Amino acid sequence: MSEYQLQIKQVVDYPRCRIYRQFVQSLITDQGIRTGGGSGLFYFTVLCSYANFRTSYRRIDGISYPVYPGEWICTVKELAGWFRTHFQHQALDILDGLQKRNLISYLPLGRGKVVKYKIRDWKKHNTVLDYTTPITRKQV
Numbered sequence: 001m002s003e004y005q006l007q008i009k010q011v012v013d014y015p016r017c018r019i020y021r022q023f024v025q026s027l028i029t030d031q032g033i034r035t036g037g038g039s040g041l042f043y044f045t046v047l048c049s050y051a052n053f054r055t056s057y058r059r060i061d062g063i064s065y066p067v068y069p070g071e072w073i074c075t076v077k078e079l080a081g082w083f084r085t086h087f088q089h090q091a092l093d094i095l096d097g098l099q100k101r102n103l104i105s106y107l108p109l110g111r112g113k114v115v116k117y118k119i120r121d122w123k124k125h126n127t128v129l130d131y132t133t134p135i136t137r138k139q140v
Contacts, residue, residue, distance in 0.1 A: 024049040028082055043094050044103055046082045050074070051119050053126065060114055070122025075114055 024046060050072040057064045058073050065073045080091040095117065098104045106117035 028084070040094065040098055040101065040103070043083055044098060047072070047098070047104060047117060048119055051122065061110065063110065065109070065114075065116065067116075068118075070126065071116060071118045073109075073114060073116045076108075076112070079115060 027042065028046060051070050052067050052072060053069055055066065055068050058067050059065075060073065060075060067073050076088045076091060079095075080086075080088045083091050083094055085091045085094070092108075092115075095104065095106045095115065099106060102120055104117050104119055106115055108115055
């Protein structure tokens with residue numbers, strides 16, 4: 001009888017989410033998916049894929065921002081790329097629409113170049129990780 005060992009690994013590195021980031025990235029790059037109008041499900045899924053599961057910090061333009069569970073911080077330029085909009089103000093209009101539907105709340109920072117958003121009811125549907133596990137290295 002052969003023996004085997006089951007290993008369960010969870011990817012908890014950037015952006016610390018349980019939605020398969022690779023799947024969402026393939027949706028972002030697929031030009032066949034229509035993103036204009038509609039319910040905003042595509043945009044909301046993109047935002048959820050970047051949201052943190054534990055507190056961390058993100059550094060943008062030399063400034064370190066705290067990012068709490070259910071939140072993420074990014075530049076408006078990054079946001080426009082994720083949403084596939086031609087202009088940055090269109091990405092902010094999408095955020096306005098999601099905020100009006102009470103799905104997210106967002107705050108422009110850094111003279112409007114940086115956006116911090118929060119997924120509403122994040123804790124209701126997701127586990128918040130309140131701990132940090134140190135990485136141990138094998139010494140040779």
